[in-house]
Structures are given as C-alpha cells and as structure tokens.
Amino acid sequence: MTSLIPEGCPIVAVEDDRTGTSLETLKRAIMDNLFYLQARFPSVASRNDFYMALSYTVRDRLLQRWISTAETYLQQGSRTVCYFSAEFLLGPHLGNNLINLGIRQEVEEAVNELGLDIEELLNQEEEPGLGNGGLGRLAACYLDSMATLEIPSFGYGIRYEFGIFDQEIRDGWQVEVTDRWLRYGNPWEIPRPEVRMPVKFGGHTRSYTDSDGHYRVIWDAHHVVEGVAYDTPILGYRVNTANTLRLWRAEAVESFDFQAFNTGNYYGAVRDKITSENITKVLYPNDEPLQGKELRLSQQYFFSSSSLQDMIRIYLQHNPDLSKFHQKFTVQLNDTHPAISVAELMRLLVDDHHLDWNTAWNVTQHTFAYTNHTLLPEALEKWPIALFQYLLPRHLEIIFEINQRFLDQVRLHYPGQSDPLARLSIIDESGERYVRMANLACVGSYAINGVAALHTELLKATVLHDFYQLYPERFSNKTNGVTPRRWVVLSNPGLTGLISEQIGDGWIKDLDQLGQLEPLANDHHFRACWGKTKHDNKVALAEHIQAKTGIIVDPNSLFDIQVKRIHEYKRQHLNVLHIITLYQQIKDNPHLDITPRTFIFGGKAAPGYFTAKLMIKLITAVGDVVNRDPDVAGRLKVVFLPDYNVTFGQRVYPAADLSEQISTAGLEASGTGNMKFSMNGALTIGTLDGANVEIREEVGAENFFLFGLTTPEVQALGAKGYQPWDYIQSNPQLKRVLDLIASGHFSHGDTNLFQPLLSGLWNQDKYYLMADYQSYIDCQQQVSQAYQNREQWLAMSILNTARMGKFSSDRSIQDYCRDIWHVSPVIIKLNGGYQ
Numbered sequence: 001m002t003s004l005i006p007e008g009c010p011i012v013a014v015e016d017d018r019t020g021t022s023l024e025t026l027k028r029a030i031m032d033n034l035f036y037l038q039a040r041f042p043s044v045a046s047r048n049d050f051y052m053a054l055s056y057t058v059r060d061r062l063l064q065r066w067i068s069t070a071e072t073y074l075q076q077g078s079r080t081v082c083y084f085s086a087e088f089l090l091g092p093h094l095g096n097n098l099i100n101l102g103i104r105q106e107v108e109e110a111v112n113e114l115g116l117d118i119e120e121l122l123n124q125e126e127e128p129g130l131g132n133g134g135l136g137r138l139a140a141c142y143l144d145s146m147a148t149l150e151i152p153s154f155g156y157g158i159r160y161e162f163g164i165f166d167q168e169i170r171d172g173w174q175v176e177v178t179d180r181w182l183r184y185g186n187p188w189e190i191p192r193p194e195v196r197m198p199v200k201f202g203g204h205t206r207s208y209t210d211s212d213g214h215y216r217v218i219w220d221a222h223h224v225v226e227g228v229a230y231d232t233p234i235l236g237y238r239v240n241t242a243n244t245l246r247l248w249r250a251e252a253v254e255s256f257d258f259q260a261f262n263t264g265n266y267y268g269a270v271r272d273k274i275t276s277e278n279i280t281k282v283l284y285p286n287d288e289p290l291q292g293k294e295l296r297l298s299q300q301y302f303f304s305s306s307s308l309q310d311m312i313r314i315y316l317q318h319n320p321d322l323s324k325f326h327q328k329f330t331v332q333l334n335d336t337h338p339a340i341s342v343a344e345l346m347r348l349l350v351d352d353h354h355l356d357w358n359t360a361w362n363v364t365q366h367t368f369a370y371t372n373h374t375l376l377p378e379a380l381e382k383w384p385i386a387l388f389q390y391l392l393p394r395h396l397e398i399i400f401e402i403n404q405r406f407l408d409q410v411r412l413h414y415p416g417q418s419d420p421l422a423r424l425s426i427i428d429e430s431g432e433r434y435v436r437m438a439n440l441a442c443v444g445s446y447a448i449n450g451v452a453a454l455h456t457e458l459l460k461a462t463v464l465h466d467f468y469q470l471y472p473e474r475f476s477n478k479t480n481g482v483t484p485r486r487w488v489v490l491s492n493p494g495l496t497g498l499i500s501e502q503i504g505d506g507w508i509k510d511l512d513q514l515g516q517l518e519p520l521a522n523d524h525h526f527r528a529c530w531g532k533t534k535h536d537n538k539v540a541l542a543e544h545i546q547a548k549t550g551i552i553v554d555p556n557s558l559f560d561i562q563v564k565r566i567h568e569y570k571r572q573h574l575n576v577l578h579i580i581t582l583y584q585q586i587k588d589n590p591h592l593d594i595t596p597r598t599f600i601f602g603g604k605a606a607p608g609y610f611t612a613k614l615m616i617k618l619i620t621a622v623g624d625v626v627n628r629d630p631d632v633a634g635r636l637k638v639v640f641l642p643d644y645n646v647t648f649g650q651r652v653y654p655a656a657d658l659s660e661q662i663s664t665a666g667l668e669a670s671g672t673g674n675m676k677f678s679m680n681g682a683l684t685i686g687t688l689d690g691a692n693v694e695i696r697e698e699v700g701a702e703n704f705f706l707f708g709l710t711t712p713e714v715q716a717l718g719a720k721g722y723q724p725w726d727y728i729q730s731n732p733q734l735k736r737v738l739d740l741i742a743s744g745h746f747s748h749g750d751t752n753l754f755q756p757l758l759s760g761l762w763n764q765d766k767y768y769l770m771a772d773y774q775s776y777i778d779c780q781q782q783v784s785q786a787y788q789n790r791e792q793w794l795a796m797s798i799l800n801t802a803r804m805g806k807f808s809s810d811r812s813i814q815d816y817c818r819d820i821w822h823v824s825p826v827i828i829k830l831n832g833g834y835q
C-alpha cells in the first residue's frame with residue numbers, strides 16, 4: 001500500500017496519539033476525544049461523555065490491529081470461518097478490551113489523573129444485549145476465543161435496535177421495559193454505509209430458457225430491503241488479531257419502483273420504509289424458538305442473505321470461480337436460525353451466478369456445518385409452507401428440489417420403506433405442511449454437532465436419529481466452553497491475582513495450566529487466601545444486592561445461586577421447594593442449628609410464558625415472607641435480582657459458593673453458566689444433565705453434589721406412566737410444602753395465585769420435580785454439612801477451579817478448527833499507524 005502520509009511528515013506523533021499507551025498520551029487522547037468527538041469541555045461533560053471519550057481512545061488502539069488483521073487476511077487469502085448467529089450476547093466492551101489490550105492499569109491511572117473513576121466509567125456502558133441466554137453468550141465466547149487463537153473469522157448477525165428487554169420487578173412480577181441500548185450512541189461499532197446488500201421478499205418466480213439453452217429462474221420480488229453493515233472489532237487476548245463482527249441493519253430502498261407503486265401516495269412510501277426497517281427493530285425475547293412469526297422468518301432470511309452476499313462479494317474480488325467457494329469459507333450455523341442459508345446459497349449460486357445445480361450443491365454442502373442446541377421437541381423450528389410460499393417463494397422451490405433429490409437417495413437406502421422417508425423429509429406432511437429447518441440444516445451440512453457429550457448422544461438416539469443412521473460420519477460432539485478472559489480475568493480480579501501469583505499468568509490462554517493449583521488445595525495458607533478472595537467478592541455482591549433491592553444479606557452465609565433464563569425445565573421452582581422445606585423446619589423448631597444461606601436468583605422469563613412469570617412471582621413471594629419472619633432470624637434470605645444480564649453475571653459468578661444446575665436430566669443441552677461458576681470456585685449441586693456430566697468427571701465425584709434421576713431413569717419412568725401423586729402421597733414433608741403454598745401463606749391468603757403451578761405439579765409434573773424432590777433435599781443437606789467444614793470446602797473449591805481447563809472456549813474452538821472447519825491460525829504483525 002502507498003503511504004497516506006506525505007513524505008517527510010513525522011509519522012511518530014500521529015501514531016502515538018492514536019496508538020500510544022503512556023500516561024500522558026492516554027490523558028491527551030481522552031481529552032482530545034472529549035473535545036472533538038463529544039464536543040464537550042470537562043466542566044460540562046457528563047459521565048457518559050467521558051465514557052465515550054475513553055471508549056474512542058481504546059477503540060483507536062484496536063483499529064491499528066484491526067486494519068493489520070484485515071490486510072493480512074486479504075493478502076494471504078486465508079481460509080475463514082463465518083459464524084452465523086441470530087444472537088451475540090456480547091456484554092460490555094470497554095473492560096474486556098482493556099484486558100485484552102493489556103492497558104487496564106495505564107488507563108486507570110490516566111483516568112484518575114483526570115479526576116475520574118474507572119469503575120464509574122465502566123459502569124456507564126449499556127451492554128449490547130443482542131441475545132437471550134446461553135446460545136447468544138456462547139457465540140460471544142467463541143468470537144473471543146477465535147480472535148485469541150488467531151483464527152481468521154467473521155461473526156455475522158443482526159444489529160437489533162432493541163435487544164433483550166430490561167426486566168423490572170413490580171409487586172413481585174416481571175415487567176418488561178424496552179432496551180434502548182443505542183440511545184446514547186455506540187462507540188464500538190463502525191457503520192459501513194457503503195456495504196449494503198439487497199434482500200428480496202415475496203412476489204413470484206418465473207422461468208425461461210436462455211440463448212444457451214439453460215433453464216433459468218427469475219424471482220420478481222414484492223419488495224426489497226437493504227442490509228447495511230455495522231462492524232465491531234473483536235480483539236483477541238494479547239495478540240494483534242482483531243476480527244470482525246458484522247451485524248446487519250435493515251434499511252428501506254426508496255428507489256425501488258417508488259414511482260410505480262407510490263404515485264401520489266407519499267404516505268404509503270414512508271409506511272413501506274417503516275415496514276422494511278422493522279426487520280431489525282427488536283430481538284425476539286424467547287430463549288427457545290417460537291413458531292410461525294413472519295417477522296422472525298424475515299429476520300433469519302435477512303441476515304443469512306446479507307451475509308452470504310457479502311462473502312460472495314469478498315470472494316469474487318480475488319477469485320472468479322465460485323465452484324471453490326467452500327475452500328475459502330466455512331459457515332457454522334448456530335442452531336437452525338440461519339438454516340435458510342442452505343437454500344439461499346443455492347439460489348445465489350444457481351440463479352444469480354449461473355452455476356449448475358450439482359456444482360452449486362457440492363459447494364453448499366461443503367460450506368455449512370450445523371450445531372444443534374436443544375432436545376426440546378417443541379423448540380425444533382418449522383415454518384408453515386404457506387408462509388414460506390408467501391415470503392420466500394423461490395426458496396420453497398429450491399427446498400422442494402433439494403428434498404426430492406435427497407429423498408431419491410434415501411429411497412436407495414431404505415427400499416420400500418416409507419416411515420424413514422416421512423421422518424427424514426425436509427417437508428413435514430403429517431398434517432398442515434411445514435418446512436423442517438433442522439432437516440434442511442442436516443441435509444445441507446457436512447458436519448453436525450451437539451454441545452455436550454450427553455446431548456450429542458441423545459441427539460443421535462432421538463431427534464436426529466434418522467440422520468445419524470444415514471450420515472454417521474457427519475456427527476460429532478463439541479462440548480461448549482466459556483472464555484476465561486471475561487469470566488475470570490475481567491470479572492474476578494482478586495482470584496486472577498491470587499492464581500497468577502502462584503502459577504504465573506499462562507493459564508489465561510492455556511486454561512489446563514490451572515492444574516498446577518491442585519497441590520495448593522492442601523496448603524493451609526493458600527486456602528485462607530482463597531477463602532478471603534471469595535469473601536471479598538461476596539461482600540461486594542452483598543453491597544450490590546442492598547443497593548438494588550434494599551435486602552441485607554450476610555456475606556458469611558452460604559451464597560446459593562441460580563442464575564439463568566426462567567424455564568420449567570430448569571426447575572427454579574424445585575429450588576423454591578427446598579427453601580420452603582428449610583423454612584418449615586425452622587418454623588417447627590426455631591432453634592434449629594442450620595447452615596445460614598442466602599438464595600440468589602436472577603433471570604428473565606419470555607414475556608408470553610405465563611408459568612415462568614408465575615415462577616418469578618413465587619420466588620419473590622417466598623422471599624417476602626421468609627426474609628421478614630422473625631423466627632428465621634436472618635438465617636435464610638431469598639433475593640431475586642432484577643435484570644440478570646452479562647454485566648450482572650460478572651458480579652455473581654465470583655461470589656458464589658454453590659451453583660444450582662438442577663434441570664431435569666436429558667433436557668439441558670449443555671449449560672455454560674455451570675462452567676463459569678466452577679471456574680470461579682463454586683461447588684455445583686446438579687443433575688446428570690448436559691455438561692454437568694463432564695464437569696463432574698473433571699472435578700471428581702467427591703467435589704460435586706449429585707442428585708436426581710438419570711436420563712434413562714427419567715425415560716423409563718415416563719414410559720411406565722409417571723404419577724407425581726405417588727411421590728407426594730408418600731412424602732409428608734413434600735406434601736406440607738405444597739400445601740403451604742396452596743394455603744395462601746405466601747400470597748396474602750390468596751389461594752388461587754399459585755394454583756396453575758401447583759396443579760401442574762400434582763397432575764402432570766412434566767419435569768419430574770416430585771420424583772427428584774427428596775434426592776435434592778438430601779443432597780442439599782450434604783451441602784450444608786460440607787459448608788460447615790471450612791477447610792474441606794475450600795479444598796473442594798480450589799480443586800473445582802484447578803480442574804476446569806477443559807471448559808475454556810479455547811478448547812472448544814480448537815476442537816471445531818481441527819475436526820470441522822480445518823482452519824489454522826494466521827499470525828498478525830502490526831503495520832504501525834495508517835501507513
């Protein structure tokens with residue numbers, strides 16, 4: 001590249017202001033940005049102005065790396081992973097970028113010298129909540145690991161104007177408030193108004209034969225929307241790699257037949273603009289997919305199409321031959337949300353770029369890989385044929401063609417049998433006809449994976465069994481992981497310091513090195529330091545709880561924490577049954593010697609999920625009674641912390657003694673919160689579900705509190721006809737707990753309020769709470785006893801952290817790179833400033 005700087009011009013000074021990290025440079029850069037970007041002088045600047053000025057200062061230091069990264073990938077034509085996800089639950093950028101750049105200390109000093117407080121500025125950031133829960137957060141951890149491992153990669157997704165709602169609790173009930181995260185601007189994104197992709201919707205198709213005798217299809221759309229790129233740099237930890245997260249925003253194309261459609265109808269034209277822009281307005285707040293919503297399918301198609309067009313554009317800059325597209329790019333489909341990409345890539349290759357069907361199919365099938373994230377049958381996405389026909393008529397034709405060719409192969413495999421055919425078909429024909437997105441993803445992908453060992457086995461045995469029979473070689477397991485940068489280094493500086501004092505800081509990029517802590521589990525002094533760190537974190541959380549809820553909690557009590565989306569299968573209400581059991585024991589015997597506990601809950605319920613909202617009300621209602629009861633004398637406290645999100649997670653995991661992972665066995669695909677807790681030295685009480693199985697294997701059965709039915713036991717019980725009543729009748733303690741709720745004791749005498757929950761437990765108990773109740777109570781009793789032996793507890797806590805190496809997302813990403821993507825690291829050298 002030619003230099004942009006005139007010859008003889010001293011480039012050092014320019015570089016230094018944007019890239020330097022000395023105290024004076026940082027101070028000058030912050031003030032400069034305050035003045036020139038925020039247009040403020042210090043005496044009138046708000047805290048947000050200073051936050052913005054600081055963020056731009058940090059962003060400048062990313063840009064140098066980002067541009068070097070982009071240039072290097074371009075020059076080397078590196079094979080690249082594209083991670084397609086409808087959700088990226090990133091959490092705040094500033095703190096993480098300071099850690100990854102390694103300038104936290106310097107920036108803190110600079111900020112201090114300017115008379116500001118770094119914590120206050122960090123707290124100013126509104127986190128981008130562009131996801132619901134585990135699936136979106138996993139995508140964010142994977143971006144961090146891909147950058148840290150220097151893997152050429154893009155994240156592709158949607159720039160929702162409103163992310164996951166803010167949760168308020170009023171009178172104990174969840175109230176949803178719009179998340180206006182972009183209100184004060186977003187210093188981390190760079191709009192790319194010149195990168196825009198047309199995305200068509202609706203209309204009709206027609207075919208013709210061209211002069212060379214080729215059959216061609218043209219899609220005359222009803223309307224077109226433009227996808228505009230917004231880029232966020234994703235920096236790796238202490239490397240020069242800064243990858244790109246490219247999120248698409250929908251804009252109207254005013255020129256689209258404006259005259260013909262809207263002559264004299266200015267209002268109509270503006271209304272169309274609003275309709276177009278609706279596509280990226282808001283994230284659907286359901287953690288498991290919802291069916292049939294036209295706007296949701298539009299979102300999925302919109303971002304899939306924009307992303308694939310972008311990749312083809314990039315590819316064609318250097319290579320005219322699209323038949324080798326899959327050698328340059330591989331796409332990971334994060335669940336079925338982007339599965340429409342299979343049909344869209346076919347459309348782009350066949351209709352727009354005139355590849356023949358077989359060549360295009362070869363490219364497509366070698367481009368995509370599919371991750372499944374759930375076994376819940378109601379969560380498998382399917383779209384009514386009529387909706388598809390209306391919104392994506394060309395894709396429906398392509399899907400029919402893919403399906404016909406696929407079923408021809410299946411027939412060879414199962415001659416004369418119609419059942420496997422009906423189950424494998426991309427079209428569900430058992431009643432109203434649907435397109436099954438998981439089937440489309442399986443047919444169109446070269447690799448299929450689950451997210452924990454048990455989950456993958458269950459996939460093979462149940463929901464994807466027929467595909468496993470057909471294509472066993474496509475299946476593998478990739479156990480989830482979490483990034484230790486955000487989830488230990490950033491959120492738990494005390495523990496990070498303590499660990500690094502002992503074993504150096506190599507563990508941050510190679511988490512297996514935590515194994516070196518094992519011998520220290522026997523070291524009395526180290527245990528004491530470990531205990532003090534945990535205690536300090538608990539004190540900090542206690543202060544936060546008091547500030548947010550007014551509830552005073554005792555940092556010496558056992559912090560027993562369940563934070564995750566509220567869902568019946570995750571069984572927050574089983575946790576509540578334990579609380580009420582202890583409460584009744586105290587009421588029976590106020591002098592009972594029990595281990596004081598603080599029960600902390602956090603999590604959002606899908607706005608339309610009535611039972612989950614009632615579970616929140618139950619938690620807060622029980623808290624209101626227990627927290628005030630003089631007999632309890634502060635030995636039990638129940639806290640529901642509103643608006644659980646990434647930022648709050650960062651406060652919670654470091655302060656936990658006990659991690660609640662109590663889903664019905666066989667229903668939690670993996671879980672990732674379980675890993676964050678353990679890494680921060682919490683012990684787990686859990687079922688043999690999802691990644692709990694592997695966590696227990698790693699930390700040792702003696703350092704894990706196991707309870708409940710196993711998956712085969714649940715299945716057997718279900719098959720023989722589960723009667724929750726049998727368990728209730730034979731367990732007076734359990735019956736008393738249910739009766740106390742029914743009596744209105746927690747609802748000011750209202751005996752109706754919790755009836756929907758209770759009758760669910762009595763009559764059907766779909767998630768086997770009654771069957772697991774006693775085992776859970778007994779196990780909690782063991783927890784309480786173990787907590788009394790402080791030395792032993794600390795040793796177990798240290799061993800939990802020491803044995804968490806496997807659950808770094810770096811390990812997960814290395815597995816994907818090796819077994820699925822076949823991509824290798826590309827080392828980035830810094831090119832200096834903008835020369």
Ligand code: GPK
Nearest residue numbers: 134135287288373374668669670671
């Ligand atoms: C799974 F299917 C889905 C979904 O739509 N949303 C979501 O967050 C979660 N998930 C699983 O429930 C977790 O067990 C898992 O750890 C997480 O995805 C990441 O794989």
